[in-house]
Amino acid sequence: MIPEALISSIRSLISLSEDEVDVIGRLFKKRDLKKSEFFLADGQVCKYAGFIEKGLVRYYINADGEEKTYEFGQEHNFVCNYESFLPQTPSTKIIQALEDCALWQISHADLQVFYQSVSGGERFGRMVIEQVFVQLLKALTSLYTDSPENRYQKLLSEHPDLLQRVSQYHIASYVGVKPQSLSRIRKRIFSSK
Amino acid sequence: MIPEALISSIRSLISLSEDEVDVIGRLFKKRDLKKSEFFLADGQVCKYAGFIEKGLVRYYINADGEEKTYEFGQEHNFVCNYESFLPQTPSTKIIQALEDCALWQISHADLQVFYQSVSGGERFGRMVIEQVFVQLLKALTSLYTDSPENRYQKLLSEHPDLLQRVSQYHIASYVGVKPQSLSRIRKRIFSSK
Numbered sequence: 609m610i611p612e613a614l615i616s617s618i619r620s621l622i623s624l625s626e627d628e629v630d631v632i633g634r635l636f637k638k639r640d641l642k643k644s645e646f647f648l649a650d651g652q653v654c655k656y657a658g659f660i661e662k663g664l665v666r667y668y669i670n671a672d673g674e675e676k677t678y679e680f681g682q683e684h685n686f687v688c689n690y691e692s693f694l695p696q697t698p699s700t701k702i703i704q705a706l707e708d709c710a711l712w713q714i715s716h717a718d719l720q721v722f723y724q725s726v727s728g729g730e731r732f733g734r735m736v737i738e739q740v741f742v743q744l745l746k747a748l749t750s751l752y753t754d755s756p757e758n759r760y761q762k763l764l765s766e767h768p769d770l771l772q773r774v775s776q777y778h779i780a781s782y783v784g785v786k787p788q789s790l791s792r793i794r795k796r797i798f799s800s801k
Numbered sequence: 802m803i804p805e806a807l808i809s810s811i812r813s814l815i816s817l818s819e820d821e822v823d824v825i826g827r828l829f830k831k832r833d834l835k836k837s838e839f840f841l842a843d844g845q846v847c848k849y850a851g852f853i854e855k856g857l858v859r860y861y862i863n864a865d866g867e868e869k870t871y872e873f874g875q876e877h878n879f880v881c882n883y884e885s886f887l888p889q890t891p892s893t894k895i896i897q898a899l900e901d902c903a904l905w906q907i908s909h910a911d912l913q914v915f916y917q918s919v920s921g922g923e924r925f926g927r928m929v930i931e932q933v934f935v936q937l938l939k940a941l942t943s944l945y946t947d948s949p950e951n952r953y954q955k956l957l958s959e960h961p962d963l964l965q966r967v968s969q970y971h972i973a974s975y976v977g978v979k980p981q982s983l984s985r986i987r988k989r990i991f992s993s994k
Contacts, residue, residue, distance in 0.1 A: 671946070691938045694931045700942070723924070730923035731916070734930060738887045741934050745884045748938075749893070752945050753864070 610636055613684050614659045614712055621735050622728030631725050636712040641665075647687060647703040647711070654692035654699050656713035660685050663709025664773055668702050668781065677782040678751045679744070680706075680770055687711065690740055706774060756783045760793050803829055806877050807852045807905055814928050815921030824918050829905040834858075840880060840896040840904070847885035847892050849906035853878050856902025857966055861895050861974065870975040871944045872937070873899075873963055880904065883933055899967060949976045953986050 610633040618624060618632065639658065641647060648654050650670055660683055667679040667689070681687045681703075692699035696716060714722065723729040750759060760783045763770065771779065780790040803826040811817060811825065832851065834840060841847050843863055853876055860872040860882070874880045874896075885892035889909060907915065916922040943952060953976045956963065964972065973983040 690931075691935060695935055723927075728923075730921075730927050734916075734923050734927035737927060737930050737934060738883075741930060742884060742888055744938070745941075748941060 609633075610712060611659075611661045613661065617659065617684060617686075618732060622726075622732045624726065624728075628726045632722065635718045635722055636714050639711045639713050641705040641709040641711065643705055643708050645705050647705065647709075648689055648692070648699055648701070650700075650702050651698050652692075653696055654689045655696075656715055657686060657688040657690075657693060657719060658711040658713040660687055661710040661712060663705060663711070664707045664770075665703055665709065666706050666774075666778055666782075668704070669700065670702060675781050676751065676784070677778055679747045680767070680774065680782070682770070682773075686736065686740075688740075690737065690744075706778065751784070756785045756789070757793055757797070759783045760790075760797065764797075802826075803905060804852075804854045806854065810852065810877060810879075811925060815919075815925045817919065817921075821919045825915065828911045828915055829907050832904045832906050834898040834902040834904065836898055836901050838898050840898065840902075841882055841885070841892055841894070843893075843895050844891050845885075846889055847882045848889075849908055850879060850881040850883075850886060850912060851904040851906040853880055854903040854905060856898060856904070857900045857963075858896050858898050858902065859967075859971055859975075861897070862893065863895060868974050869944065869977070870971055872940045873960070873967065873975070875963070875966075879929065879933075881933075883930065883937075899971065944977070949978045949982070950986055950990070952976045953983075953990065957990075 614636065615624065615629055615632065624632070636659065641663070647658065647665055660681055662683060665681045665687055666677050667681070668675050668677040687703060689699050689701045689703060691701065693716060719733075723733055726732070750762070754762070763779070763782065774782075776787050776790060780787040783790060783793065785793065807829065808817065808822055808825065817825070829852065834856070840851065840858055853874055855876060858874045858880055859870050860874070861868050861870040880896060882892050882894045882896060884894065886909060912926075916926055919925070943955070947955070956972070956975065969980055969983060973980040976983060976986065978986065
């Protein structure tokens, strides 16, 4: 059964009739990912947009062998690399499960069915892509322009919960330093408080 | 009178009745920009999305006093910094006219009227933002990861017309080098052909 949280998440943007809820229930399919499996591997076309019922993923770029984590996704977030999904071209970004995940995903073709058969479907699509757009630009701009200290501070204030769930290794990759430098940053921040 | 090219550009994505064309004609207002005036200045909220009837603009970031041009827009392109326009927050990007421009612009509030009063309006909005999203990510990724040579080569193959219209100063800023280095790149490329 499609999770109530997915329907609520859609209903937070548009209204849905019971018939439309049934249609949506048939368009999204369950997919489980084990920890460290890929939702989207390097060079693959992103064929699905998913909704995270349970679990945690990270988004990263493989820059000449160095992994740059630029975003995390968790319960009740949508997960997708729209840059690959929208034009259906190979992805330069990678999405990996950091915990066992329960996802509900919709294919690119079925999303077009959603747009056509749900009365507010196009509106929902527009608003989601607008949100993703603004959020991704912030994430990428920060990746390229913020200092490691700044990135750690922002993570601390915006996602304190993630610090408990994500390994030091992946937090260091997000912050943009080696794991040993991360502990220096933590010391500086916490001793100045 | 709203230009036929703007209506055609919308009709390339959705169908429009004559009544809807009239509505659109009232929502878009004319705006002229002189060469080097700003469509959007640093720190301003981007209040309008525009359609370029005539002219040329550049998009750039001011990074500690150094201007990084990451995109150009010309006739029959839409012009907007959606990152600021969508959430109506101050812009970190700047949009400047490189030639005298004739624009037709719609305010954020009137765009919501467009979405509600044009039957395919939401669909149009979704598709435009999808295109902008994919294009902007390409532009920003290239800015941060491509070599100056690569960027010049791409500009040469994708927008040969722009090389005639844009000053060497702004091309150098787009490529990511000082103007004197640009002539070295040009020499290398053209002597190896």
